[in-house]
Every structure is written in structure tokens, then in C-alpha cells.
Amino acid sequence: MSVDTSLPARAHEENWRPVLELAVEEVFEIMLGCRVKPAATQPPATWKTEFTAMVGLAGSLCGILTFACDQPTAREVAKCMLGPEIADSEGQVSDALGEICNMIAGNFKNKLSGTDGRCMLSVPTVIKGEEYSLRSLADGEIIDCILMFQDAPVAVSLQLHT
Amino acid sequence: MAIRGFAARPWTARGVEIMDKIRALIVDDSSVMRKIVERSLRQAGVELDKVLEASNGAEALGTLQNESVDLILCDINMPVMDGLEFVRQLGTVEKAKGVPVVMITTEGSESHVVQALSAGARGYIRKPFTPDQVKEHVLPVLGKKS
Numbered sequence: 001m002s003v004d005t006s007l008p009a010r011a012h013e014e015n016w017r018p019v020l021e022l023a024v025e026e027v028f029e030i031m032l033g034c035r036v037k038p039a040a041t042q043p044p045a046t047w048k049t050e051f052t053a054m055v056g057l058a059g060s061l062c063g064i065l066t067f068a069c070d071q072p073t074a075r076e077v078a079k080c081m082l083g084p085e086i087a088d089s090e091g092q093v094s095d096a097l098g099e100i101c102n103m104i105a106g107n108f109k110n111k112l113s114g115t116d117g118r119c120m121l122s123v124p125t126v127i128k129g130e131e132y133s134l135r136s137l138a139d140g141e142i143i144d145c146i147l148m149f150q151d152a153p154v155a156v157s158l159q160l161h162t
Numbered sequence: 163m164a165i166r167g168f169a170a171r172p173w174t175a176r177g178v179e180i181m182d183k184i185r186a187l188i189v190d191d192s193s194v195m196r197k198i199v200e201r202s203l204r205q206a207g208v209e210l211d212k213v214l215e216a217s218n219g220a221e222a223l224g225t226l227q228n229e230s231v232d233l234i235l236c237d238i239n240m241p242v243m244d245g246l247e248f249v250r251q252l253g254t255v256e257k258a259k260g261v262p263v264v265m266i267t268t269e270g271s272e273s274h275v276v277q278a279l280s281a282g283a284r285g286y287i288r289k290p291f292t293p294d295q296v297k298e299h300v301l302p303v304l305g306k307k308s
Contacts, residue, residue: 030292031289106288107268120239122239
């Protein structure tokens with residue numbers, strides 16, 4: 001799937017949501033050997049995002065992409081990537097989530113035509129804990145996706161700068 | 163181009179090439195990704211004698227002052243020194259001259275591929291990647307059919 005980034009801004013969310021979901025699905029299928037699917041319902045109110053990975057985008061596409069999930073899911077993601085024996089440490093779990101976020105961002109922008117070489121990614125940052133608020137200076141559209149990974153929700157959000 | 167360890171290749175009676183064990187350097191700021199790349203190399207059928215790791219280009223250049231390798235797999239987006247600059251500077255390291263470099267990166271744009279190949283990289287793999295893609299891009303630079 002390839003989408004023209006020169007489309008009017010009004011069309012971004014409508015056009016880009018399926019591209020973002022596809023980017024997530026491909027990363028999980030290729031790197032973890034697991035399928036994820038868009039969630040049919042919103043996660044319960046008790047759901048906690050204890051790990052948040054983020055990657056900045058700059059250039060023709062400017063903003064921030066985040067990937068968030070609860071702690072058991074974060075550990076499961078790391079186990080699927082690395083195997084159970086080497087995914088025990090918190091550092092490995094954070095590193096794995098940062099790479100997942102990085103690959104989702106890269107895969108997403110590679111699917112958009114018109115960003116060629118003019119959109120750069122930052123190195124990933126991972127926040128552990130839930131008592132924080134994230135305020136991005138990106139003031140444009142926000143595309144939020146909730147997907148299900150092994151019956152647990154994961155949240156992917158793309159916040160764009162106009 | 164002479165690649166250390168691959169000058170004289172033995173062949174079996176069935177014509178299947180026996181690959182020497184190689185020494186690989188994996189350069190990525192993510193330790194998780196370095197492990198995944200190593201695992202993918204093994205899954206691709208590359209026999210590894212030793213795997214060296216570095217978390218950025220500058221660290222990799224330092225490692226290559228003392229260590230000889232047969233293959234380098236390198237990310238692009240890294241702190242301190244990125245992968246493109248590392249490849250550009252690789253020719254200044256005597257022990258690394260002629261060693262094939264394959265980039266493994268999320269930066270999949272055509273211009274990044276051109277920059278990497280112009281800088282001296284021999285192959286380019288986009289993340290996310292499968293072991294088959296590693297096989298397809300790595301075996302040829304080691305002088306084997308993928």
C-alpha cells in the first residue's frame with residue numbers, strides 16, 4: 001500500500017489510519033511472528049499503559065509516533081522478539097519496545113510516497129511508568145489506533161505537526 | 163575484492179559450497195536488534211566464528227582497529243556516529259579495507275539507499291526484515307548464491 005503525502009491535510013486521518021495499522025501488523029508479523037488486528041472495542045478503563053515508546057519524525061512528515069502497552073504485554077512482546085531466556089531484564093524489554101516503535105515509524109513512512117529522504121526518524125525513547133502526561137508540540141491531526149496482541153490491547157498514536 | 167577467509171573455497175561432490183565460519187561485526191544502538199540480526203544470520207545459514215558488537219559507528223571504528231572481520235552489518239540511525247558516516251570512514255581503517263558492509267535500517271527511502279551504496283555499502287536491508295531477506299542480501303556479498 002502506498003499513499004501520496006501530498007493529499008490535502010484533511011484527508012490524512014481517513015487515508016493514513018489503515019496505512020498505520022498495516023505498518024503495525026507487518027512489524028508484528030515479521031519480527032515477532034504474531035498477528036495483531038485492530039481492536040473492535042476500546043480497551044477497558046482500568047487498562048494501564050505502563051510502557052510508552054516514542055520516535056520523533058522530522059522533515060516532510062513532522063510529529064511523534066508512540067507505542068504503548070501494559071507491563072505483561074511489554075514482556076510478551078520482548079519474549080516474542082528475543083526468546084524467553086534473554087528477555088527477562090527491564091532494559092531488554094524497553095529496548096525491544098523502542099525498536100518496535102522505530103520499525104513501525106519507519107515502515108509507516110516508507111509506505112507513504114512523497115517522503116523520500118525528506119523524513120528523518122529520531123532514535124527511540126521509552127518511558128516506564130504510568131504517572132506522566134505527554135504533551136507533544138505537534139499541533140495537527142492525531143491518529144490513534146488500538147490493536148489486539150494476544151488478547152491484550154496495544155496503542156499506537158501518530159501526532160502530526162501541521 | 164579479496165574478502166578474508168573466502169579466497170579459496172572448498173566444494174563438496176554435489177557442488178554445494180562449504181562456507182568458512184566468518185567473523186561478523188554488528189553495529190546497532192539497540193542490543194535487542196543486534197541479537198536479532200545475529201539470530202537472522204544463523205537462520206540464513208551463515209556460520210559464525212565470532213560476533214562482535216558495537217552500539218554506534220565510532221565504537222565500531224575503534225573495534226576494527228584491533229579486530230579483523232569478514233562482514234559488517236550496520237544500522238543508519240545511531241547516536242554519536244551514524245551508519246552512513248561510519249561507512250564513509252571505514253576505508254581509513256587498514257583492517258577493514260575490503261570488508262563488505264550491509265546496512266540494516268528503518269530508513270528505507272531511495273535516497274538513503276543511494277547514499278549508503280555511494281558511501282561504500284554493498285547491500286541494504288529494510289527493517290522489518292525476514293531471515294530470507296538477510297540470506298538474499300548477505301550471502302551474495304560473501305560470494306555465495308542466496
